Amino acid sequence: MELEETAKQHYTDSERQQIFDNEFMPHINSMYNFAYRLTLDQDDSKDLVQDTYLKAYRFIDSFQQGTNAKAWLFRILKNSFINDYRKKSKEPSKVDYQEVESYYNSEEVDRQITPDLRVEALKDMIGDEISNALNSLDVDFRTVIILCDLEGFKYDEMAKILDIPIGTVRSRLHRARNLLKEKLSEYAKQMGYKTA
Amino acid sequence: MSNPDQSRMKQDCANKKECMQMLQLILDGEATAEQKDHFLKHHLDECLPCFNNYHLEVAIRQMLKSKCTGDCAPQELVDSIKAKVIRNLAS
Numbered sequence: 519m520e521l522e523e524t525a526k527q528h529y530t531d532s533e534r535q536q537i538f539d540n541e542f543m544p545h546i547n548s549m550y551n552f553a554y555r556l557t558l559d560q561d562d563s564k565d566l567v568q569d570t571y572l573k574a575y576r577f578i579d580s581f582q583q584g585t586n587a588k589a590w591l592f593r594i595l596k597n598s599f600i601n602d603y604r605k606k607s608k609e610p611s612k613v614d615y616q617e618v619e620s621y622y623n624s625e626e627v628d629r630q631i632t633p634d635l636r637v638e639a640l641k642d643m644i645g646d647e648i649s650n651a652l653n654s655l656d657v658d659f660r661t662v663i664i665l666c667d668l669e670g671f672k673y674d675e676m677a678k679i680l681d682i683p684i685g686t687v688r689s690r691l692h693r694a695r696n697l698l699k700e701k702l703s704e705y706a707k708q709m710g711y712k713t714a
Numbered sequence: 715m716s717n718p719d720q721s722r723m724k725q726d727c728a729n730k731k732e733c734m735q736m737l738q739l740i741l742d743g744e745a746t747a748e749q750k751d752h753f754l755k756h757h758l759d760e761c762l763p764c765f766n767n768y769h770l771e772v773a774i775r776q777m778l779k780s781k782c783t784g785d786c787a788p789q790e791l792v793d794s795i796k797a798k799v800i801r802n803l804a805s
Contacts, residue, residue, distance in 0.1 A: 531803055538799055543792075550787035564791050571795045575802060637766075637773045648781040666742060667778045673744055692738065698774070 527579045534578050541587040542574055548588065548669055549595060555664050556599050558653055566603060570595040589671065593679045596661070604657070635699050639706035651701040659694035666691055723762040733757070733764050741771055 529537065549570065553563035573594050574581070581590055652660060665671045665679060677684045727733055736753050739745040745753075758765050 535799075535803060543796075546787045546792055546795075547785070548783075550791065551783060551785060554785075555782070564788065567787065567791060568795055568798075572798060572802075575799050635770060637769050640770070640773050640777060643777070646781075648777045652778065652782055663778070664782075667775050668783050673742070688735075688738075691742075692735065695738070695771075695774075699770075702774070 527582060529578060534575070537578060537581065537583060537587075538575060541581075541583070542571065542591060545588045545591055546571075549591060551668070552592060552595060552664055553599070555653065555660060556596075556657060557603055562603060566595065566598060569598050569602070573598065586675065588669075589675045589679055592665070592669070592671075596679055635703045635706055636711065639709065639711040640702065642709060642711075643702070643705060647702070647705045651698055651705065654701055655694060655697055659690065659697055662687065662691045663694050663698065720762055720765075723760055723765065725762050727761050727763045730763065733761070734767060737764070737768055737771055741775060 546567070549567050550563060553566040553570075554560065557563045557566060570591065574591055577594075581587065652663060655663070661680070662676065665676045666673075671679065673684050673687050676687045680687070682690075733753075736745065736749060740750050740753060758768055
């Protein structure tokens with residue numbers, strides 16, 4: 519459960535309460551947003567956040583005070599999502615991730631995806647376009663954008679949260695951003711913007 | 715980075731793929747000072763596609779932040795978590 523292999527702590531009840539209140543609870547809004555963008559369902563996201571916080575409390579001795587509590591919590595949430603929610607999620611049956619990744623890593627796709635999107639078109643997207651575009655991405659691509667662009671995690675933190683090498687973080691982010699731009703270009707076209 | 719005369723800039727970038735990767739590194743805060751310096755102070759002033767990409771990438775990140783964050787977790791969820799933890803402590 520822990521991010522680093524650290525010695526188990528032995529906190530007193532008051533220390534636990536203090537860590538929970540001061541280091542864990544301040545991230546509740548980010549955690550809820552993460553859960554919502556993973557499950558795309560309000561009830562599921564509440565359950566997921568609650569499960570995560572209770573797990574965090576149960577395993578609090580694996581958390582070392584002064585280390586990155588937010589990354590630690592995000593990792594627990596991500597694991598809970600994969601183990602408990604992904605199976606029953608309403609998303610259409612998943613394509614094998616390896617397949618998706620190797621497809622998107624091919625040079626072929628790099629040529630196809632030309633970001634012909636313009637800043638002016640983007641600035642006119644004042645509704646839910648951005649949010650919908652993000653939510654439309656495959657969950658693995660969505661996740662890296664959430665972690666990096668919404669929550670500001672560094673690549674090494676993302677690698678630990680997702681249990682993948684840093685190189686994979688980078689390539690997945692690169693693909694995710696291309697896919698997001700592709701989606702946004704579609705919206706721009708629908709809005710009547712001519713793309714180059 | 716100033717506001718360069720676009721007509722005098724390169725209209726095509728020979729290293730588009732590498733430049734895009736560098737751009738991501740810089741905006742993600744993962745580039746070194748030298749990489750940032752070279753790209754932002756020199757390359758962007760002379761390369762139109764990269765100049766445009768830079769502004770697009772910045773705009774997308776700003777939009778993502780402003781449109782996809784900022785919602786609060788429901789209060790009932792916060793209360794329920796706190797109550798369960800306190801009960802846990804008492805037991």
